[in-house]
Amino acid sequence: MFARRLVTRRRRLFVRVPLERPLEFWTESDDFLLGAEGNGRDISLGGMFVETDIPCRFGERALVRLTLPKCRHQLALVGIVRWTCRDGMGMQFGRLGARNTHEILAFTMQWADGDCGS
8 A cells, every 4th residue: 555545625645644753944045055943743755744933935945854753764855845824834745765755655654554653
């Protein structure tokens, strides 16, 4: 099973699961690399929501670094900000690579199997 589902009422292609993990993110702004901290609220193979007081602007590319529960490797996820709100920003991932895809898929499948401990 590949954490994917048919969507009829919503536009999501992949199932999102709760995350609640601290993370760091960076974006380029006016030729400078700006970094900030946040909290990953949820994640899927398609993207994630980042809780932060200082979200990036719509359309900006950002690099997010975080470690998923039960994961030994820190993930480096590149994405584009697709929407923002007062609590943070929604990001759509670009190409993930094999390791990142495996780690996110394993984490989301833990939720499907009911083994969601950190």
